[in-house]
Every structure is written in structure tokens, then in C-alpha cells.
Amino acid sequence: MSEAIPAVTVENLTKVFAVPFRKEKVVAVENLSITVGAGQVYGLIGPNGSGKSTTMKVILGLIGPTSGSTAIFGRSSRNVDSRNSVGFLPENPYFYKYLTGGETLDFYGKLCGLNRKQIKRRTTELLDLVDLQNARDRRLGGYSKGMLQRIGLAQALIQDPQLLVLDEPTAGVDPAGSRKIRDLILALKERGISIILSSHLLEQVQEVCDRIGIIYKGKLVREGELESLISIEDQTEIVLRGASPALLEKIANLIATDSGGAELLRSGHPRTTLERLFLKVTSESPDTSSGLPDA
Ligand SMILES: Nc1ncnc2c1ncn2[C@@H]1O[C@H](COP(=O)(O)OP(=O)(O)O)[C@@H](O)[C@H]1O
Ligand SMILES: [Mg+2]
Numbered sequence: 001m002s003e004a005i006p007a008v009t010v011e012n013l014t015k016v017f018a019v020p021f022r023k024e025k026v027v028a029v030e031n032l033s034i035t036v037g038a039g040q041v042y043g044l045i046g047p048n049g050s051g052k053s054t055t056m057k058v059i060l061g062l063i064g065p066t067s068g069s070t071a072i073f074g075r076s077s078r079n080v081d082s083r084n085s086v087g088f089l090p091e092n093p094y095f096y097k098y099l100t101g102g103e104t105l106d107f108y109g110k111l112c113g114l115n116r117k118q119i120k121r122r123t124t125e126l127l128d129l130v131d132l133q134n135a136r137d138r139r140l141g142g143y144s145k146g147m148l149q150r151i152g153l154a155q156a157l158i159q160d161p162q163l164l165v166l167d168e169p170t171a172g173v174d175p176a177g178s179r180k181i182r183d184l185i186l187a188l189k190e191r192g193i194s195i196i197l198s199s200h201l202l203e204q205v206q207e208v209c210d211r212i213g214i215i216y217k218g219k220l221v222r223e224g225e226l227e228s229l230i231s232i233e234d235q236t237e238i239v240l241r242g243a244s245p246a247l248l249e250k251i252a253n254l255i256a257t258d259s260g261g262a263e264l265l266r267s268g269h270p271r272t273t274l275e276r277l278f279l280k281v282t283s284e285s286p287d288t289s290s291g292l293p294d295a
Contacts, residue, residue: 003075007163007194008036010061013068014052015148015218028054031068036196036211040071041189043209044198051218052198053091056165060088072163087156091167097141101132101151104140108155121247126154132185146177153184156279164188166197170204182208206230239270 011213015029029051036042044052045184057063059070061077075082095104102123109119127133130150140148148168156164169185185195185208199205206226214229216223222229240247248267255264 005038005194006035006197007038007040007073008034008042009054009074010034011069011166012058013055013058013070015051016060016066023108029058032215032218032220033068034213034220034223036194038194039189041195041197041208041282043199043205043212044196044215045202045205045212046198046215046225052200052215053167054197055215056088056167056198060086060165066166069093085159085162087161087164087281089149089152089156089164089166091171093152093155095140095148095151098139100137100139101127101143102136104151105154105158109160112159114158122158126157129157129187130154131180136206136247136271144174144177146180147174149173149177149181150184153181157188162193162196164193165196168198168200170199170201178204196282200228235265 011033013029013032013135014027017026017028019026032051034042036045044055054063054109058065059072059077061080061083064078070077070087072082077083084144096107099107105123105126106119109122114122117256124133128137130153131152132147132154135143135147140151143151153164153166155167166185170181173181182205187193187195189208195204197209202212208224211224212222212226212229252264252267255262
């Protein structure tokens with residue numbers, strides 16, 4: 001039954017900020033409606049300043065809407081109960097840099113009211129999950145950006161949430177580190193956790209999101225499943241291996257003479273994304289972000 005209740009609903013959300021000492025106002029989000037189905041990973045994509053963080057803060061009840069409404073598993077965000085099983089990774093998480101990874105999770109466990117035994121178990125479990133067991137006793141001041149984002153994710157998971165809200169989880173993280181975070185997101189989805197995340201880069205999230213909303217200047221401009229967003233309906237791709245120039249010429253000739261109106265737009269080597277290429281050419285190098293002890 002609870003499967004039918006969406007993890008997140010945003011209905012006609014508008015958020016207007018008054019700018020202090022000035023008359024004008026900023027419309028951060030305008031009439032935005034989205035639904036994150038239970039168990040789904042939803043990506044809110046848009047350039048900086050388009051209203052992603054604002055939308056997330058309203059969903060979390062950290063700020064109120066100007067109009068419209070948001071709900072988590074059917075409960076209004078205005079209701080404190082709605083946040084009972086939600087984990088949040090803010091855009092710029094603030095951590096005490098003198099604490100170690102293990103101490104940080106212990107600290108959040110304590111804040112959440114876990115007892116000593118639960119804290120110990122949960123910290124170990126989560127450090128394992130985010131692959132920071134080797135960095136447990138290192139201070140966060142020495143963590144890379146990717147490691148900090150992973151400790152942030154672990155922190156968001158302390159209470160075993162049903163919904164995760166991740167604001168730019170891969171921003172500023174190098175490609176290998178981003179890959180790790182995306183694998184982690186997929187692993188969490190496997191566990192049945194619903195996730196809404198934001199990014200200003202489609203490339204960073206396209207592999208993990210079931211559904212994507214593109215937001216621009218506060219408005220939802222496109223929405224749908226990834227495939228339908230990125231496929232070009234009237235084009236067909238044929239990928240050949242070992243084609244000779246003669247074969248390519250034949251194909252080009254065939255299209256020129258007997259194609260029923262189809263035209264050849266381009267032929268050549270398929271392109272990979274820059275990111276995939278980067279990952280491929282760097283995959284032999286040791287992973288420096290995995291918490292090796294300081295030399
Ligand atoms: N507390 C605030 N007061 C005034 N303006 C704000 C506030 N928070 C965000 N904004 C403005 O709202 C717009 C959307 O911001 P934000 O939601 O942070 O975008 P994004 O997360 O997509 O980068 C921006 O123009 C930003 O300057
Ligand atoms: Mg933001």
C-alpha cells in the first residue's frame with residue numbers, strides 16, 4: 001500500500017525571496033510541480049541559481065513556500081513528522097575538520113539519540129558502505145572533496161532513512177570520486193531508498209536517475225525519463241566495427257540514391273563522453289581517494 005504513496009510531491013511550488021535593503025524580489029522557484037515515486041532516483045538538473053537548493057529546502061521544511069505545497073510520503077513538509085525518515089546531504093556540508101571520520105559519525109549518531117552500542121555498530125557499517133574504513137581515524141581536514149561527500153552521505157544515512165535528499169552530491173569531486181558516489185547511490189536505490197538529488201551537470205547524474213527534471217530560472221522546462229530526454233526521435237545510429245572506406249562509400253551512395261528521403265548527417269568514429277574517456281585512461285592509476293594512510 002505504501003508503495004503507492006510517492007516519496008516526494010511538489011505541487012505548484014513558488015518561492016519568492018525578499019532582498020534585504022532593496023525593493024525587488026527574487027523569484028527562486030515558480031509554479032514547480034514534480035513527483036518522486038517511492039524507490040525512484042530523481043535528478044533535478046539546472047545551472048547555478050535555477051532554484052534547485054531552494055526546492056530541496058522547502059521539501060525538507062527548512063524554509064516555507066510562498067505558495068504551493070510539498071510533501072514527503074504523503075505528509076506535508078510543514079509537519080515536523082514528515083522528516084522522520086529523511087537523510088539530507090546539504091550543498092556545502094559543514095564538518096568539524098579536527099574530528100576523524102569515525103568520530104564524525106559517532107557525533108551524528110549521538111545527535112540522533114542512538115545509544116553507545118548502536119552508534120558503534122552504525123558507524124562501522126556506514127564507514128564500510130561508503131568505503132572509508134581505512135580513513136576512520138584520519139581527521140576530516142585531510143579528506144579529499146570526494147571523501148567528504150561520502151562521509152556526508154554516511155551522515156545522512158545514520159537514521160536509516162527512507163528518503164535521501166542530496167544537494168549536488170558530486171559537485172567538485174573528480175571523475176573517479178564521482179563514480180564512487182554514483183555507485184553508492186545505485187546501491188542505496190537497490191536497498192529501496194528513494195532519492196532526490198540535484199546537479200548542474202547532466203553528465204554527472206544521467207546514469208543513476210530514473211527520472212530527470214530540468215529546471216531553469218525557477219521553472220521546470222523539461223521532465224521525463226532519461227532516455228526520452230536525450231534521444232533524438234528522428235535519428236538512427238548504426239555503429240560498425242572494422243568498416244573499410246569502400247564499404248562506407250557504398251553505404252553513403254546507397255543513402256544518396258535510394259533512401260526514401262533519409263539523409264546521412266555524419267559518419268565517423270563514435271564519440272565517448274569526456275568523462276568516460278577520462279575514467280578509462282585513468283583507471284590503471286591507483287585510487288588516491290580511498291583513504292590510504294598518510295605517508
Ligand atoms: N535566502 C535567500 N535570499 C535571497 N535570495 C535567495 C536565497 N536563497 C536563494 N536565493 C536566490 O534564489 C535563486 C535560486 O537559488 P538556489 O535555489 O540556491 O539555486 P541552485 O541551487 O539551483 O543553484 C538564486 O537567484 C538565489 O540567489
Ligand atoms: Mg544549489
